[in-house]
Amino acid sequence: xxxxxxxxxxxxxxxxxxxxxxxxxxxxxTVTILYDNNAFAPGTQADWGYSCLIEGxxxxxxxxxxxxxxxxxxxxxxxxVDLTKVDLVVISHEHGDHTGALAQVLEQNHxxxxxxxxxxxxxxxSSVKQAGxxxxxxxxxxxxxxxxYLTGEMGGDTxxxxxxxxxxxxxxxxxGCSHPGIxxxxxxxxxxxxxxxxxVFGGFHLLRHSDDEMVEIIxxxxxxxxxxxxxxxxxxxxxxxxxxxxxxxxxxxxxxxxVLTFTAAHSLKAGSPEL
Numbered sequence: 031x032x033x034x035x036x037x038x039x040x041x042x043x044x045x046x047x048x049x050x051x052x053x054x055x056x057x058x059x060t061v062t063i064l065y066d067n068n069a070f071a072p073g074t075q076a077d078w079g080y081s082c083l084i085e086g087x088x089x090x091x092x093x094x095x096x097x098x099x100x101x102x103x104x105x106x107x108x109x110x111v112d113l114t115k116v117d118l119v120v121i122s123h124e125h126g127d128h129t130g131a132l133a134q135v136l137e138q139n140h141x142x143x144x145x146x147x148x149x150x151x152x153x154x155x156s157s158v159k160q161a162g163x164x165x166x167x168x169x170x171x172x173x174x175x176x177x178x179y180l181t182g183e184m185g186g187d188t189x190x191x192x193x194x195x196x197x198x199x200x201x202x203x204x205x206g207c208s209h210p211g212i213x214x215x216x217x218x219x220x221x222x223x224x225x226x227x228x229x230v231f232g233g234f235h236l237l238r239h240s241d242d243e244m245v246e247i248i249x250x251x252x253x254x255x256x257x258x259x260x261x262x263x264x265x266x267x268x269x270x271x272x273x274x275x276x277x278x279x280x281x282x283x284x285x286x287x288x289v290l291t292f293t294a295a296h297s298l299k300a301g302s303p304e305l
Contacts, residue, residue: 236269
């Protein structure tokens with residue numbers, strides 16, 4: 031009788047624990063574009079700037095914070111995004127089109143950690159601390175949570191970092207403006223993890239690049255094995271069109287409200303990413 035009671039209790043505990051685990055880790059990582067020069071989803075507003083929300087990783091990450099707080103929060107509301115679920119913030123570089131709504135985000139979410147290149151100004155660091163958040167300066171490549179990496183500070187006059195997701199589909203590289211050079215960022219990602227790059231998206235900062243220069247850059251994308259491309263923000267309209275022509279069905283149209291879904295690296299069986 032005692033053994034039967036123990037068995038019943040164990041089954042009862044499993045009934046509680048297993049569904050909770052399944053809900054917490056469904057094997058998917060989603061990235062929602064909150065801010066971009068173009069609007070993708072109905073009801074969102076377009077404006078020069080960039081921000082995205084990463085969910086399904088060990089912690090929910092806000093990457094960059096757009097330009098105008100009113101546009102940022104309009105899109106957050108239009109997309110029914112719950113910013114209270116944000117656990118940490120990553121800022122790519124110290125330009126206003128990537129930090130615009132950060133102060134308001136930190137006011138709403140107390141105690142967040144903000145990862146930023148080590149060279150950021152004292153004014154930025156002080157504002158983060160005054161908001162009750164923790165400033166986390168980044169110098170070298172680092173894994174900030176399981177399967178989420180930062181490239182470390184890169185570049186010359188404008189220091190910048192990018193984010194790398196290690197997914198079941200391959201590496202996903204998320205850039206802010208790519209001031210250090212998009213090819214250099216991709217090469218750094220492969221140096222850090224030595225795995226295939228499934229997708230790169232974000233601003234590539236190629237506005238002033240000629241058609242001939244774009245041919246060379248796209249050839250290097252292919253040489254590095256980049257399977258899918260989501261050029262956006264500061265890449266430039268003509269340059270985005272060049273990527274679209276070169277990548278065809280593997281070019282992913284971006285904009286505010288776009289949701290990307292990837293297979294989590296820990297999933298036992300990789301599924302088809304929803305792009």
